[in-house]
Amino acid sequence: MPNRPLTSDVLEREGFGLTWPGKAAAIQLAKVPTASALCARPDHDVGAEFATHAIVAGENLDVLKLLCAARPGSVDLIYIDPPYNRGHDRAYADDFATARISAKDGADPRQRHARWLDFMAPRLVLARDLLSERGVLAISIDQREAARLRLLLEELFGEEHFVAEIVVSLNPKGRQLAP
Numbered sequence: 001m002p003n004r005p006l007t008s009d010v011l012e013r014e015g016f017g018l019t020w021p022g023k024a025a026a027i028q029l030a031k032v033p034t035a036s037a038l039c040a041r042p043d044h045d046v047g048a049e050f051a052t053h054a055i056v057a058g059e060n061l062d063v064l065k066l067l068c069a070a071r072p073g074s075v076d077l078i079y080i081d082p083p084y085n086r087g088h089d090r091a092y093a094d095d096f097a098t099a100r101i102s103a104k105d106g107a108d109p110r111q112r113h114a115r116w117l118d119f120m121a122p123r124l125v126l127a128r129d130l131l132s133e134r135g136v137l138a139i140s141i142d143q144r145e146a147a148r149l150r151l152l153l154e155e156l157f158g159e160e161h162f163v164a165e166i167v168v169s170l171n172p173k174g175r176q177l178a179p
Contacts, residue, residue: 017151018148018155020113023117023118029061029121030123030129034066036059037066061122061126064127067126071130073130074130074132076132077136077138078130078131078136078138079138079139080123080138080140081139081140082123082139120149121152121156128156136163
């Protein structure tokens with residue numbers, strides 16, 4: 001097989017990057033207004049003269065939209081601990097399969113990854129818009145979605161903004177951890 005260089009015309013004609021069914025709609029979701037609102041809690045008020053930080057509780061997509069509208073480019077650190085897409089039943093969505101059928105039973109595992117990307121894309125678009133010029137985005141993830149996450153981040157933030165990946169080995173002996 002001949003080696004073809006990835007020239008600009010080849011990239012334009014054939015494309016290069018991360019794609020999945022529903023990608024455009026997922027990214028557009030970041031721009032859909034929310035019906036939620038930020039409300040102060042008087043029982044947690046320390047007075048405006050002391051307030052330099054805030055705790056915001058709510059559905060993360062709505063909160064990100066509200067914060068972006070109120071204070072774009074103002075956050076120096078965003079830490080994200082998204083669902084790892086392992087398929088466990090948790091208090092939050094951690095199974096992005098369209099049906100509860102494992103890949104070995106005939107479901108296409110790519111659906112699970114596409115739905116996970118649908119979940120992540122609008123949140124990362126908003127995180128990008130919320131970060132300041134010197135802002136840092138830190139994300140915890142396991143190997144199941146790490147490669148797709150990295151490609152999505154490079155597309156949204158630019159490959160040149162990647163600083164480092166830190167790998168933590170929680171189970172060096174290879175024994176199974178409890179789910």
